[in-house]
Amino acid sequence: MFNLIMRSVDWTSGQEAMPVGRFFEYTEDHIANQFRQNGSLLLDRLRALPCLFMPEGIRDEMSYVGQINRARVVGNEVSFEYTLDTEVPPLQNNMIYANRMALDMPRDFEFSRNHWAVKDVDLYRFLLRNIRPRRQRPTVFQIPEHENIEPALASAMMPFDAGFNSVYDSIRQAADAAGLRCRRADDIWENAAIIQDVVALIDRSRVVVCDCSGRNPNVFYEAGIAHTLGREVILITQSEQDIPFDLRYLRHVRYLNNDQGRAALTEALQARMQTILGH
Template identity: 75%
Template sequence: MFNLLMFNADWSSGRVTVPSGRVFEYTDGQIAAQFRDSDNNLLLDRLASLPCLFCEEGTEDETAYVGQINRARASGGDLLLEISLDAEVPPLQNKILYENRAELDMPHDFEFSRNHWALKDVDLYRFLLRHIRPRRQRPTVFQIPEHERIEPTLASVMMPFDAEFTGVYDSIRQAAEGAGLRCRRADDIWENAAIIQDVVSLIDRSRIVICDCTGRNPNVFYEAGIAHTLGRDVILITQNKHDIPFDLRHLRYVPYLNNAEGRASLAQALQSRMQTLLGH
């Protein structure tokens, strides 16, 4: 059995106020009766002993959390709750709950569109074991934070650290600025003892990553793989189409010539592509 709390609340704050009049909606009467005393008062301590699914309304990408109620008390017509989230269970999306609503004893669609507190005679953790993938193994060569911290105006460039690419980088930076982004390269920063950590941190924070495959530089290929794995929007550019790895040739790339006219065309093409990715 578990508590289902469907309220548009800031669950991560740890303190939530909910109306007591919404308790036991969409709850079987015999189950609800087990959590009231002879005077019809809520047995808050007994409710708090059950695991909780903390949700906000919706059936798509809304976030839901598993956790528990640490303390509950009545105040007028409200219930003041102190809660904690289970750090061992990753946040869920409501669409997973909606797709499996019958298993959660949530057969009515409108249960996802009304603030309420229900009791469900379902083993919540057994449900999670069936439908939630375990956390993946974390990298050991470099570190990535538990939660993404994407900077929406940051574009990063992965390219050889070579003087002949200076003009190319200037053109990329011009394109980024035209699209409303600021552009950075790994050699612009020095935050960690290991250069790979600087590179990965930059990629992880970036909204868009531009990778210059010219010369088949192994570092750039490695960085492009990291960017793809992290789910970033990646734009491939190259002076030679044969430098695009075979596994990536099905993706769109921007060819260019490393002369004044070619770099100007590159800047124009990149700005257009960035604006498209940004939805401008």
């Protein structure tokens, strides 16, 4: 069995609460009865179960596996403290939704209501069968053992050249309009090696925009990394001939580097980003 706690909060905080009236919704009666006695919640028994901490939604919201450490009734709520299992990567809600029958979550409405349920499912056995395996990691740069995509992060891979600053502004405007926060590698300074900053940014990004203009080898290398990591990549260019031959079959956005062309680029990128995000 496992606890399923559904609430749209910051699950990295380590402390939350749930109204008592929302306990055991979407829980079979014979299961709920095991955790009640004389009308009171048997919180110690609930604490012994692993827990799936979920925000509401069925898309790219991030859920976590962990354990409740302390719980007590405070007025009409149960206040609880918990820790997240660092050995289990965050799970996207769309993956959980796709496997909802295996997790005893057959009703769609369950994904849009704050509640605390108990499911008669072995959560860790489910994870062993369905979670992505640990990935082989490179030696030239470091990536985490498990990916951790930031759903609202976009990144721009382009030459470190002042002539591309206005183009970056256009990309950033498109991202803002689509509900994304855009960064490029020279926005950050986290590691001694620039390649580590670039790779870390790509690895966390939901969308990666690569400007192939001028056939910059660094951008080609970064586009290859983004494709290998399975990121959504949008190729842009001022000349179709700058797109590598092996990638010309992919859709790309051609633009002119003037006011009118960059405005059209912003519009095209916004539409593409919104399609990727399912807006």
